[in-house]
Amino acid sequence: MRMPDPDRDVLSRRGEIIAALRRIVPGEGVIAEEEELRAYECDGLTAYRQLPMIVVLPETTQQISDILKYCHGSGVKIVPRGAGTSLSGGALPLEDGITLGLGKFNRILDIDYDNRCVTAQPGVTNLAITHAVEADGFYYAPDPSSQIACSIGGNVAENSGGVHCLKYGLTANNLLGIEMVLMDGETVRLGGKHLDSGGYDLLGIVTGSEGLLGVITEVTVRMLRKPATARALLIGFPSSESAGDCVAQIIGAGIIPGGMEMMDKPAIHAAEAFVNAGYPLDAEALLIVELDGPEVEVDELIGRVEAIARENQADSVRISTSEAERDNFWAGRKAAFPAVGRISPDYYCMDGTIPRHRLSEVLTRMTELSEHYDLRVANVFHAGDGNLHPLILYDANKPGELEKAEDFGSDILKLCVEVGGVLTGEHGVGVEKRDLMGEMFTEIDLNQQQRVKCAFDPTQQLNPGKVFPILHRCAELGRVHIHSGQTRFPDLPRF
Amino acid sequence: MPEKFDPETTEEVRAIVADALASKTPLEIAGTGSKRAIGRAVDLKYVLSTARLSGVSLYEPDELVLRAGPGTPMNQIQLQLDQHGQMLAFEPPDYGPLLGGAAGEGTIGGIVAGNLGGPRRIKAGAARDHFLGVEAVSGRGEVFKSGGRVVKNVTGYDLCKLMAGSWGTLGVMTQVTVKVLPAPEKTRTVLISCADAGTAIDAMTRALSSPHDVSAAAWMPAPAAARSGISYVAAAHTALAAVRVEGIGSSVDARCDALRDELSEFGEIEELHTHNSLKLWSEIRDVRLLGGGLHAVANSGDDAIWRISVPPAEALGLLGWLHAGLEMDAFLDWGGGLIWARVTGMVDAGSYVIRRAMVSTGGHALLVRARDDQRAVEPVFHPETAGVERLTRNIKEAFDPERILNPGRMFDGI
Known part of the structure; x- marks a missing residue:
């Protein structure tokens, strides 16, 4: 997995950057020692590891704003990180980047029964939101399998689902508002306790944007009454x-x-x-x-x-x-x-979605692929919405087996796209599926998505190297290309 | 009269937009034009209509998915869904008569482009929540797609969210894919006579906080109730709160019984069954309870219509402020979270009083109907904070850098 080339200039200024961060976040909030950085070298996708240059654990929105402003001015990249449970490498560190951990943002700020919503800091776990309201008969509906550990901020970044989303929707359908800090340090609020937005649905586009558009500092979600x-x-x-x-x-x-x-x-x-x-x-x-x-x-x-x-x-x-x-x-x-983890030294979890009626065909082809790669596969499947989780069993200690498992996984995802499905249903693109994006999207599609990235982060310092296979400069993407000589409507006036 | 283009294929749309881009000629983007009266007035020489990009190209009831050209009439989609006992769960409204036009002229593209939803919004979401995939031509003259035909999808940015509610200012949609759901077997409505908004909001909050899976909750003051075509509602001579329950028969019966018990402390209880229940919620959905010459040409009256989304618990206070400052007729949907208001006799359509009161409540207000001269001066969409406004401009720039798609429809230059 190729990541953007590290910036030698930034690496050479590491000491100065640490000092600047310590001025913003006093005490233990800046981590620079290798053995402590080790805890942040990967997320839930353990096959990819990279020591971050520095880890910073801010405690206030103001500190996050100051950190981003400083990094924006001095050309330092930022990787936001919630609980680190991403299965697609969304929080994989950069050698020349700061991993910004939101673990200290762990308070529930407001439980509002009249408006039936909860406002929490982004580091609060998914399950803690339900725990906060269940005594009164309410719960928060999206329930990813990692809900005991994953953070609500991470859920927004990944648009997390869960087993109940066929009936109750994904994070996007249960999210009312956020506060986020942009790369230049500006803090914006999107949505609130009301429904829908007056202008462009910026809240909707930020949901599932994998930490590339801003750092989420507050989240308001709907709570539902528990079914009888x-x-x-x-x-x-x-x-x-x-x-x-x-x-x-x-x-x-x-x-x-x-x-x-x-x-x-x-x-x-x-x-x-x-x-x-x-x-x-x-x-x-x-x-x-x-x-x-x-x-x-x-x-x-x-x-x-x-x-x-x-x-x-x-x-x-x-x-x-x-x-x-x-x-x-x-x-x-x-x-x-974990059960599959017991019968195999390692497993690799995939996350494609298919139109349901193609299931048996996909399973048959998967069995053929399993024979071809000589690797076993076990399938769990959100049957209602077509989201497949094939678990490829392999042994990382056997030379070449991880690569074989990755190739097998790519073939499965290509198969999902071929039958009318998609690369990822709920785990995100991250680094894992980044280079497969071309299977689903044309260059025009991907450029249009990247222009959205540029609208929020024109210097592309937030989580670069994730989601998009090729990083274009925003100035280059912004240029308008006139395709002349194709005029089929000569009655339009020309200037 | 503006000159109109009626492309029938994506390629034709692309060619027209590319030409417009080359000559920097702005285009009005419209379907049948049934919602043309919403938004800032766009007065351009050329209209690109999506009306002939019409027809359902894919409908798989077992997979809960439907794909159609943006110009497909809602009536046609509804007919196909009815045959399979399915629905668009967000209850797309028909604002035709509200805007001074005929009923039944809207298209799926218009519903999506306006992110419109009805009373079931509180349970099932708006158009944005059911919008699975899009193909569109950007203001760069390029065909792009986003999303797909499956519900579970986080592959890349969800550009459908931006297209929903962008009123044709970011791209010309050429194909939309939406989620469909089974229609309920049965529907019933519990009516509670609540003289004042406070009691009604308390009753609705109780219902929506109950485990009885309420799918809509509205409050009609006496003048609004009197305009209903349902004789019981019109003859009640009192304000009514309405709470809807849907599902399989036995469940609807049981939940209605429970709600009658639990809500009886708020007022006298009545019940509407299938036909009348459907009728009442279509009146609420299509805003037919506000009166004020709604069937007149939109430009001729002095009445302005507002759609105000607020946190439900703020509705009571906001209503008080608005009644104090305006001559106004109103009703509530979404358990109080949506105020529909008709403001009479204000030069600024009521804009100053409404926007000012909402500084403390949060939310947003859309001026749905007003005279052209009012729409030209007053902000139609809710003014954004400086940071959000900057992002909005950047997004417009990303999709339509030369401002050729419906420029100025939402905000100045957007």
Whole structure:
């Protein structure tokens, strides 16, 4: 993975930059010792590592503004970092860059029941927001698997999803407002406690922008009332086709489950060996369907889903009768990643999305690729919205195996795009999928996206090297190219 | 009369925009023009209409996705969705009559370009939340795309978000892909007679904080209720709060019963069933309860119409300020988070009083309908802070550096 060439001039000024940062953030907030920097060398994508030049841990928005202003003036790059759980290398440090950690921004600022929203600092974890309001019967809907650790600021940067987003939406659909600091140190507020924006939807474009547009310093999200009840079905199928058909028919019948997850045989076995959830080991595919809402509705829909499952050759159907049983159904799915981690020294998690009806075709081609690369693969799948998480099993200690796993992963993502899907459903592009962007976008598409980057950060000092395969200078991107000699409408006046 | 271009393909749109760019000729971008009265007046010699970029090119009900040309009439899309028991969950409104035109003339492109949504906004989101993919021609004369046809997608920047609500000032959309959802099997509305806005907002807040999955909550003061075409509502002679419940039959019944119990302390309770419930929410969605010669030509009246989005808990205070300073008729949607107001007899359309009061409440106000001379002078879109204004200009520059797409429709030069 090639990162932008480090700036020798900046590296030579390291001591002076540390001194300047210490003037802004006194005490322990500036980290410059190698052994302490080591903790920041990677995020959740551990295959890529780089020691940052310096780490700074500010405590106030004013300090962030001062840091950015200083860096803007002295040409130093910034990598914002929340909890460091990104699976795409979004917080991978730069050799000549400052990693700006938001871990000290860990307070919930306001719980507003009248407006049904919570305002938190960006370092607050996703789950802490739910914890803050659940005693009163509310919760925050997006629930990425890393919710115990991942930060709400990171969720905004990545537009995180989770198992419930089919029904309740992604971060973008649950976010009301942010405060952010731009690269030149200016602080802006986008949105608030009201809905929608009067002008351009800047809040929408910042969501999922992977730390390239600004540093988020405050987040306001909607809280929802917890559904009265939730029950789940655990359904075993003799083939992934029948499981896929069942999913299509559930949605075709007008039912939008709170969650709908699929696992293939290798994933079922790994999970069962790890947590003993009682998964059917003879099934080729397993579906967990969760219905939530008023009791009478859930009871009726459980019956409808069961009937659809039976029509689609389900071998086994279990229906949860208690919260403990429902949790147990989920236990295997939620532990799927560590469970796969037990049966293989290393695994590489992919994140493509496909149109659902292409599932069995994609799984068949994936099996062929698995044979071709001689690497095993286990699949967990957000079945309702077509988001695939193939886990490629490999051993980093075997020479060449990581590269093989990466090639396998690229082939899977190219396959997702080929069938009408996308490279990443919820993990982000980061460095991991950066060089695959050309599979989905033309140069014109990518240039237009980069011009948005330029609108926020014209000097391209915020998290460079992520998302875009080729970095163009903003001045170059801004030029207007007139394609002359193509005039087909001569009646337009010419000057 | 401006000269009109009616391209039928993306390539034709690109060629027209490229020509306009080469000659620095600004173009008005429109669909059928049904929402032309919204925004600052754009008076240009040339119109590029997307009306003939029409037709649904992909609709897969099982995959909850629909793709169409921007000029596709909403009526046509609605018809196809009805056949499969599906809907656009954000409840796209029809402002035709409100703006002095006919009903049923809007296009999907206009709905998306205005990021318009109806009463279900509080539960299901606005057009922006259902906008999965776009192909468009930028003011640089280039065809670009963003997003895709799947819901779960974080690949690259979500330019759909910028296109939604940009009123044709960033690009000419040539194809839009939207998420569709199953339509509810049943709908019912609980009505609570609430004489004053404070009680109504308390009742709506209670309903929206309950586990009964309320999909809309509005309040009509007595004059607004009297304009309803539903005889019970019109004859009630009192202000009414309305709370909507949707879903499968047994669930709707159970939740309505629970809401009747829990809301009875706020006022007398009644219930509207299927047909009347649908009718009431379409009246609210399309803003047919404000009166004031709405069917007259938009330019002829003195009445201005405002759409004000605020934090719900600020609505009561804001209403008080506005009533004190303006001759005004209003109703509330979104549990108080949306104020629809008709302001009478103000030279500035009520702009000064409204904008000033909102400094402390937050939110934004859109002057939806006013005379041309008012729209030329008063800010139609809510004024932005200096930092946001700078970003807005930079975004315009990124997409349309020569200011050839609907220039000035939203803000001066934007």
